[in-house]
Amino acid sequence: MSKIVEVGSLKTGSWITIDGEPCQIVEIAHSKPGKHGSAKARIVAIGLFDGVKRTIVSPTSDKIEVPIIEKRTGQVIAMLPSSIQLMDLETYETFETDMPEDEELKKKVIQGATVEYWRVYGRTKIMRVRSE
DSSP, X not given: OEEEEEGGGOOTTOXXXXXXXXXXXXXXXXXXXXXTBOOEEEEXXXXXXXXXXXXXXXXXXXXXXXXXXEEEEEEEEEEOSSEEEEEETTTXXXXXXXXXXXXXXXXXXXXXXXXXXXXETTEEEEEEEEXX
């Protein structure tokens, strides 16, 4: 799910979709309108799932897709070799998600722990551990 917003209204820290990947904006530079064109925005963002830095340049009047991020709570049911099985604490559905890349977070994720995970475009990522 996503919504459409104007490029000129974006701020550092907000989220956009670049090449189908949800990205958080880390830098925005605006240029003034010139003799032959409109004002432009140069946006540097980092992907949520892959961590890749992406840059786009777009007129500030253009529209861009902004992902709707579902922040949910789940419980770790099982630790599998390459993934984690979670159960959503509202809907009680169970699903598998990737192991977190952050070493500090990976140490805290244990069986039975309550975690906050984000669901964007049908993909999930564990963001933090609420309790152990």
